[in-house]
Amino acid sequence: MKISAIRVTPIAIRDPALLNAAGVHEPFGLRSIIEVEGANGLVGLGETYGDAALLSLLTRCQHGLAGGSAFDLHRLWQQVQRHAAQAMAQTTAHGEMELAPGSLSSHLASSAYSAFEVAFLDLQARTLGIPLVDLLGGKVRDKVAYSAYLFYKWNAAVDPEYAPDPYGEALNPAQIVAQAQSMIAQYGFESIKLKAGVMDPMQEADAILALKAAFPGRPLRIDPNGNWSLATSLKVADRLQGSLEYYEDPTPTLEGMAQVHRASGMPLATNMVVTNWSELRRAVQIDAVQILLSDHHYWGGLRATQALAKTCEAFGLGLSMHSNSHLGISLMAMTHLAASVQHLSYACDTHYPWQSDEVLVGGKLPIVGGCVHLTDKPGLGVELDPHKLAELHDAFKSCRIRTRNDVAQMQRYRPDWRQIKPRF
Incomplete structure (x- = not known):
């Protein structure tokens, strides 16, 4: 063609x-x-x-x-x-x-x-x-599970540039639970992830425990994006023993992750310290991570990620998918890929509930029972509006934006803000 x-x-x-x-x-x-x-x-x-x-x-x-x-x-x-x-x-x-x-x-x-x-x-x-999934070898599942992706957040009123959103402020455990309740009521997610590394680590651990009480039996994850020291990571791990499905990127570097795993015994996931094949080789050598959060956007595409899935299976690593702020074309590409991968161990991440815009005919794609369902339509099954x-x-x-910069955006409100890693 x-x-x-x-x-x-x-x-x-x-x-x-x-x-x-x-x-x-x-x-x-x-x-x-x-x-x-x-x-x-x-x-x-x-x-x-x-x-x-x-x-x-x-x-x-x-x-x-x-x-x-x-x-x-x-x-x-x-x-x-x-x-x-x-x-x-x-x-x-x-x-x-x-x-x-x-x-x-x-x-x-x-x-x-x-x-x-x-x-x-x-x-x-x-x-x-x-359907595109047929080019990837066919589907092993008809639907792909995604997780509720919770964030600490400010109310849109903090700046007129922000559009109103249905979730409001979330700065404490009770507000995080309310956010989860709203998101799960709308989308039916069966697992929950909290983006952390923002508040005092013990308060963030309290938020996980509050979620555990509010949603008994649901798998929980926490992701501070490498913003905790080794000591803090272990302190939080001790507090959350038995409460997490996996512990995502608590501390910087492969070596730091390996130390957290050895000391805590918790399964660790990452999309930060393993983002290419050489890092994967090193991670396996030192047992730094036990779950890889793949992302076809930077791992080299759909077929490359299928190869990554087979590699994870060979080395006994769990597999899921990382997300970014994306629209429906990306979501459907993730879904066709995930539907083709036998070795998919956990529900995938998605920011999709946070996005109000869409470029597709018919608007936003449905997420039902926490899943995106495949259809028999050709290709990705979506049309551009x-x-x-x-x-x-x-x-x-x-x-005004041409390159993402969360640090500069924070400095608009807190001029003395500096990116420090780890901060806690």
Whole structure:
């Protein structure tokens, strides 16, 4: 199938004031929407980060891909590599958001390839008239479970740039429980994750215990994004023994994680200290993590993540999926991938309930019983709404953000704020 045109459209989506180890989410999150149009008139879709460096690489690549075959993924990788060095030279490690690994300069090539690969596979599947999951070997499940993803957050009234959201303020355990109750009532999630590394660690541990009391039997996770020292990590582990499904990125570095696991016996998960194959090799050598949170956006695409799943299975590691602030194209790509992976040990993460915008015909995708259900529709099974795409592209053009920076956003409210790791 010959590619007749490729379009890369940057968009800005509204994001609430979600607190994390680096600071606070800006009022807009940046995404890039990929359209790969075939000579048959069908269009494959992809979605990825929209930060300046990756957007530059995507736009550099798009023109060289037109005229090639949508089935030629080797040529796609060659094109991405050809332009990646120049794009990487335009960014530095200074100020990069470690909490968003896919936008790091070291992951630019794999992130760009993944965005195009999803769109290529979507076009292939639409051309063949089959769901994308069939190109990945077929589905081993009809639906994919996701978890309620809770955040400490400010009320939107903190700044007129933030749009109102249905969840309100969450700064203490009672408000976190109320947030979970609201989210679970709407979406039916069966497991719960708390983004931590924000408040006093013991208060965050109290929030987990409050969730345990409010939702007995539901699997619980806590993720301070490496913002706790070894001593604090062990103190929280002692308080939460028997209460967690897994303990995610409590402390920085592979070596620190290995020490936490040895001392506490808790299973540790990560999307921060294992983000490439060399880090995975080292993690296995020192038994630093027991669950890997994969992410096709920066692990190199859907098929690369399938290989990662087999590797995790071979080494006895659990597997789930990391999330970022994303829309439905990304969610469906995650769902088709997860539906094709036999070795999926836990419900996946998703920020989707936090996003009010969407670029798809029909608006937001349903999450029922905590799951996204596959259909028999060709490709990803979703269609792009050109009017919503144009609207969100206009939002991108008018918003002040070009690269995510939660630290700078926090400094708008707390000028003396500095990113310290670990903070507690």
